Amino acid sequence: MKKLILPLLLMLTINLCAQSSTNDIKEITDMILEQNKQTNATQIDATNYSKQGDYSFNSTGGLLNYNPNPAGNVFDGVNLQPKHIRVISLVAGKAAVAMYYNEGSIQPKGYGAVSHYLTRTSETFVKENGKWVKVTGHYSPITGGQGTSQVGNGSTKDD
Secondary structure, eight states, X not given: OHHHHHHHHHHHHHHHHHHHHHHHHXXXXXXXXXXXXXXXXXXXXXXXXXXXXXXXXXTXXXXXXXXXXXXTOBEEEEEEEEEEEEEEEEETTTEEEEEEEEEEEEEETTSOOEEEEEEEEXXXXXXXXXXXXXXXXXXXXXXXXXXXXXXXXXXXXTO
């Protein structure tokens, strides 16, 4: 009997972890799609950011930026579509990475318009108060497309 219990508990644990990872993938994929749809409709960034702020390498090719309060970025125009979203659960229910392509047009408020925005996107998410939030982002233009002309200040939290 003891010989059967350990393998059964192990299989149950593996199954629960796999199910939790699958939930993370669906939750984050759905969140990216919904936030993107909302951003396109309102012209205001709908991303859920960490209360700790956000570290990002922007599509300008600039330095690492730390923004302690990134919510509410406004656009003069934005129409982006995330494509081929892949999410990897790092710690089930706690941390994950999403990678995808973002394509369309974008004009951050006060900057030039980019009619063929085409970037690779990698974002790290953690759960805060039961909600997935973004803590890092890396955006790099794909050949044939371009990033924004937005210039970050290159600041880090440690500056």
